Each structure stands twice: as structure tokens, then as C-alpha cells.
Amino acid sequence: DAMVIQNPRYQVTQFGKPVTLSCSQTLNHNVMYWYQQKSSQAPKLLFHYYDKDFNNEADTPDNFQSRRPNTSFCFLDIRSPGLGDAAMYLCATSRDVVGGAYEQYFGPGTRLTVT
Amino acid sequence: TQLLEQSPQFLSIQEGENLTVYCNSSSVFSSLQWYRQEPGEGPVLLVTVVTGGEVKKLKRLTFQFGDARKDSSLHITAAQPGDTGLYLCAGALVDSNYQLIWGAGTKLIIKP
Numbered sequence: 001d002a003m004v005i006q007n008p009r010y011q012v013t014q015f016g017k018p019v020t021l022s023c024s025q026t027l028n029h030n031v032m033y034w035y036q037q038k039s040s041q042a043p044k045l046l047f048h049y050y051d052k053d054f055n056n057e058a059d060t061p062d063n064f065q066s067r068r069p070n071t072s073f074c075f076l077d078i079r080s081p082g083l084g085d086a087a088m089y090l091c092a093t094s095r096d097v098v099g100g101a102y103e104q105y106f107g108p109g110t111r112l113t114v115t
Numbered sequence: 116t117q118l119l120e121q122s123p124q125f126l127s128i129q130e131g132e133n134l135t136v137y138c139n140s141s142s143v144f145s146s147l148q149w150y151r152q153e154p155g156e157g158p159v160l161l162v163t164v165v166t167g168g169e170v171k172k173l174k175r176l177t178f179q180f181g182d183a184r185k186d187s188s189l190h191i192t193a194a195q196p197g198d199t200g201l202y203l204c205a206g207a208l209v210d211s212n213y214q215l216i217w218g219a220g221t222k223l224i225i226k227p
Contacts, residue, residue: 004157006157031213040201041220042203042217043158048214050213090157090158096213101163101165101207102146102207102214103148103163104158104160104215106158106159107157108155108156109155109156109157111155
């Protein structure tokens with residue numbers, strides 16, 4: 001089945017220790033998103049890619065970086081995690097269709113704990 | 116700032132009761148989507164509405180898109196414990212750059 005996969009599902013890192021979260025998709029969607037979600041709140045968009053075109057949200061901290069080496073994979077790098085970065089990180093994809101609704105397909109998320 | 120106001124933020128009811136969740140905005144959306152998210156999982160798309168006045172049904176769930184495409188509602192009839200979760204509305208603006216405007220979410224608990 002076509003899907004969005006995130007690894008790992010749970011990640012524990014130390015304060016200030018760089019961490020990388022990964023996302024892969026078999027949907028062949030050209031748009032990929034990274035969201036941060038804290039306790040039953042709405043997902044907060046960090047950045048998104050249209051193909052290789054990177055779009056950063058204005059309020060996304062510099063501490064967060066992303067890479068998309070090809071259509072299928074996307075990575076979220078947190079250079080120096082702080083306690084406030086503990087959250088669920090969600091990867092999503094959508095298909096670019098003229099007049100499209102940008103319906104998003106989410107992975108299961110990675111729960112990041114910072115100790 | 117484009118906002119999508121979702122209410123209520125929290126709802127706890129007994130099995131068998133009916134409920135309605137609302138999303139309202141002053142902005143016009145080309146489409147609006149509803150997602151359900153269970154604890155520890157990513158949101159799952161339930162429905163997309165695109166036409167003003169549109170009504171879609173998914174078993175006991177009824178979704179409406181306002182005539183002016185500024186608001187939407189989700190009505191659940193005879194709620195079941197399996198309906199428990201976080202319900203999120205999200206809208207695509209007419210000039211959207213592949214992004215969605217998200218409501219704050221409604222945490223729904225259905226007690227047996």
C-alpha cells in the first residue's frame with residue numbers, strides 16, 4: 001500500500017545533541033511537509049518542499065533544517081535540541097493538482113523527547 | 116493573519132449522543148478538509164468539501180461547507196467510543212501556496 005513512513009517512531013536525544021528524523025513516501029507526491037505538534041494542538045508547519053523548492057515558514061527557528069535528496073525522502077535536522085523542542089514531528093505529503101485541495105497524507109509521526 | 120476558528124476545543128459526551136463541531140473564518144477557502152487524529156498517530160483525512168453548500172456523509176458523520184465557503188461543520192450522530200480522537204479542520208485558501216490553514220482542533224471523548 002502507498003504510504004508515508006517515518007523513522008524512528010520514538011526518539012530520545014540529549015539537550016544540545018543533534019538529531020535527524022526521516023520520512024519516506026511511496027505516493028510519488030511532489031509536495032512534502034514537516035509539522036511540529038504539541039499535546040493535542042493543531043500541527044504547526046515548519047517548512048515544505050514543492051519538488052526540491054524549499055519553503056521555510058517565517059517563524060521556524062534556525063535550529064531546524066531540512067533536506068530532500070529525492071522525491072521519496074525528506075529529513076528534519078534539529079541542530080541543537082532544546083527542552084522546548086520536545087514534540088511530535090509529523091511528515092505529510094500532497095499532490096500538486098491544478099485547483100487541487102492539497103489533501104495531506106500524514107505519516108505516523110516521530111515522538112521526540114529531549115533530556 | 117488568516118484564522119480558522121474551531122469550536123469547541125474540548126467535548127466529552129456519553130455514547131449515543133449527537134454533537135457538532137464548527138470551523139469558522141472570515142476568509143474564503145477553495146476547499147476545506149476534516150481530519151481525525153488518534154493518540155500517537157498522524158492525522159487521517161476524513162473528507163474534503165469544495166463546493167459552497169456541499170454536504171457529505173460518511174456513515175454517522177455529516178460534513179457541511181458553508182454557502183460562502185468560509186465555514187464548515189462536522190455533525191456526529193449517535194457517537195460511539197470509537198469516535199474518540201482529535202478532530203482537525205484545515206482549509207486551502209484560494210491563493211494557497213500548497214499550504215493549509217489549520218483549526219486548533221477539537222478533542223472529543225465519547226464515554227461508554
